[in-house]
Amino acid sequence: MDCVHGALRRALRDVTRHYQKHFRGSGVRAAQFSVLARLMGSEPVALTILAHELEMDRTALSRDLDLLEKKNWVRSRSEDRDQRLRKVELTPKGTAAAAGALHGWKRAQASVGKILDHHGIRIAPVAKGANWNR
Numbered sequence: 001m002d003c004v005h006g007a008l009r010r011a012l013r014d015v016t017r018h019y020q021k022h023f024r025g026s027g028v029r030a031a032q033f034s035v036l037a038r039l040m041g042s043e044p045v046a047l048t049i050l051a052h053e054l055e056m057d058r059t060a061l062s063r064d065l066d067l068l069e070k071k072n073w074v075r076s077r078s079e080d081r082d083q084r085l086r087k088v089e090l091t092p093k094g095t096a097a098a099a100g101a102l103h104g105w106k107r108a109q110a111s112v113g114k115i116l117d118h119h120g121i122r123i124a125p126v127a128k129g130a131n132w133n134r
């Protein structure tokens with residue numbers, strides 16, 4: 001028996017593979033690109049706000065950010081007035097990584113409709129270049 005949940009999980013796996021294929025060679029993974037793209041051109045952002053904007057669990061985002069920090073693509077710092085408040089920003093190396101993956105992202109965005117069609121999924125068009133002109 002098929003269910004909506006199972007069908008969506010299969011579609012998500014196919015979409016993720018599609019993006020990964022287009023990011024190949026850039027060193028950036030699809031989930032990492034979402035974080036890097038959000039941070040592009042922005043001031044340091046609080047972890048809680050970033051998690052909310054990316055619709056991610058704060059703990060999962062922290063794990064992803066730890067990996068990005070190890071690559072020196074992002075840096076985080078605590079606020080002087082409140083050491084519990086962690087803000088995140090892109091490093092120059094992270095900016096270069098995101099810029100290097102942008103072409104692959106654009107190709108994936110332009111062709112993902114075929115994957116969605118295959119799964120019978122219809123979505124509203126997404127703004128071209130979203131997150132890149134903050």
